[in-house]
Amino acid sequence: MKKSSFFLLAAFASLPCLVSCIQDEPLNAECDILDVEQSWVDAHPGLLIGNPRVENTRVAFTIQPGSDRTALNPRFELTPGATITMKENGVDIPANGVTRDFSSPQTYTVHSQDGFWKKDYEVSFSPRKSITKLSFENFRLDATGRYYEWYEVDADELGTELYYWATGNAGYAITGMGNAPDDYPSNPDAHGVSNENGTGSKCIRLETRATGSFGERLKMPLAAGNIFIGEFASSQAAMYPRRATKFGLQLVTEVPVKLEGYYKYKAGETFIDINKVEHPELHDMADIYAVVYEAYPEGSDKFVPLNGDDVLSSDRIVLLARIDEPGEPEEWTFFSEPFKPVGNKTISEEMLRENKYAIAIVCTSSRDGAYFNGAIGSVLYVDELKVVWKGDE
16 A cells, blocks of 8 residues: 555656646747648549649649639648738738639748748649740749749730749758859759840759768768759658659640750769769769659559659659750750650540649759769750640641
C-alpha cells in the first residue's frame, strides 16, 4: 500500500511539470498552403483538369475551357494553426471558402499560428490551352522577391496568365546562396533569338550553380538551371529532390508532331560528381526534350505526374522528342525534333477525347544534374519553343 501510494504521489507531483511543458510549447511559425481540400475538389466535378498545383507562393488550377470563373470559393489545407485571409476595403477578413471572381488571379495571405509571420499566395484558375509557342517573355519575381518565375499569356482569353512553367529556383533558395535574383540557376536574359541588342525579345538563361556548404553536406554540390512544364514542390526539395520535380500537365488535345525552338550552350570547365570528385574525362551536356505520357497509372483515376526519377524511363511514356547530341553552339541554333513512339505505344483517340495524356517539356543546363553530376558554370540559353501539333504543319 505504501509503495503504490508513493507512485501515486509521484504521478500527481509530475502534473504541474506536464502542464507547464504543454503551456510552454511554442506556437507554430509556419504559414503555408499545403493543399486544396479534397472535399472541395470532389464537390466540383467536371471543373478541374489534373491536380491543383500548390507551389511556394502560388496555387494554380487548370479548368475546362468555357468554365465560369466569376464565382469560385476554393478551400485550402494550411499548416497547423495557420489562418488565411483576403483584403476587403483594406481590412483582412477570413477567406477560406469565400466566393471570389477569378477572372484574374486573386491574392490570399496565410498567417502563422504565432502571429509573427505571413505569406502571400497568388491563386489562379486558367482554362486549358494547348501549348503552342513558348516565348519566355513573361516573368516576374516571386512573392518573396527572391527569384524569377515564368508564365505564358493567352491572347485569346484577354491576356489570361497561364502558369505552365516551374523551375528549381525555390529549392535553390534553401541553400542560402541566392543573395539576389541573378544568383539563382534560372534567370531571364535580354538577348533573345530575334534581337541580340537587348531592346527586343527575351529568353531564359539556365546556369549550373554551386550550392555551397549546405548542398555539399547533403551530397548536392550543384544545382542545374532548369525550367519545365509542371510543378516544383519546394517542401520536398531537401529530402527528396527528384520527387520535388513533378513533370507534366494535361494539355494534350491533339497528337504532337515536333518540338522546335532555339538554343545555345557552353559547358562549364570541370565536371564533378555527387561527391564533388572531379572527372576530367567527362564533359557536361545540355538537355532539351518533351515527353507525352499516360496521365493516369493503371487502376487509378487520379493524375500522377512523372518525377525526376522516371521522367525518361516510365512505362507510361508514349512519345519522346529530344535533342540527342546538342553540342555547344555559340550562336542561336534552331532545332526541330520529331516526337517518336516509345516502345509499342501509340496515341489513342479515345484517351485524347477523355483528356488522359500529359505533356512535359524540360530544359536543363546539365543533363545529369538531377543526380547532382555536372559542371558548375554550364550555361544554356533557350528561346521560342514550340510544339507542332497534327494539323498545324
